[in-house]
Amino acid sequence: MTAEAAIDPRLEDAVLRIARTDRLLVAMDFDGTMSPLVSRAQDARPLPAAAAAFAALAGLEGTTAALVSGRALASLRAVAAPPEQALLVGSHGAEVWLGPDSPGLELDNEQELALQRAVASVQKAVDAHPGTVLERKPAGVVLHYRQAAAQAAAAAVAEVRQAAEGQPGLFLSEGKMVLEISVVRADKGQSLAMLREVTRATAVIFAGDDVTDEHGFSALHHGDVGIKVGPGDSSARFRLESPRQLPAVLELLAAARARWKPAPA
């Protein structure tokens, strides 16, 4: 058991109930959920206890573990080191790994050109405003302003917004100290619906911390479990104060699920 093991009794009940479903999908956001938020995206790592419980779940019968992230798949793999059985959703759903046969992301010419223009607009803002950082993704570009002074951050965000808003084929989204432009429309709600279908899940548990995770919470069904991590408005039924409380929940789920036996066919 982890140090921060106290779980809200209502959440505990929900976890113990979902552990008895036929086919369970455990879908976890990464940054701010499996991993505490850090200044530089490349330095994020899952809490060891969260990673261990997630890996244990991935190895259990009737259970699929998935990371559903805004990160590019390559970046997600590099920082999360997911277990090999895990399914991966990257770039908010624009990239999907369901196994070796998964098709890679392909952009058409218009999307490539739109992406080049988006990257140029973010690069211009980053060059002008110290502390801001550009992150490339296969289908998008991110302006990070966590390390910028408030004025520089506001100016960079305004400039990138102005360059992108109203441009056909560009989709803007906000996250924690980030503004992202993508040339593929995707969200975590669609991603959870897709994972539910391909895994034929009879129940889903999903945890996330950011506004982009709200699409995921909205896609949950009666009997699923949605957990908002950290402060902020949310439609999730349950809440944890920080990523440090997640390991206890995953450990409880893994232990209960390991004891569960599928009904004989």
Ligand SMILES: O=P(O)(O)OC[C@H]1O[C@H](O[C@H]2O[C@H](CO)[C@@H](O)[C@H](O)[C@H]2O)[C@H](O)[C@@H](O)[C@@H]1O
């Ligand atoms: O959906 P997620 O797995 O939570 O990914 C969302 C974004 O995560 C990363 O940015 C966030 O985490 C960084 C590291 O802790 C932090 O510095 C940044 O301020 C956060 O917004 C990632 O860099 C983005 O590409 C993801 O979209």
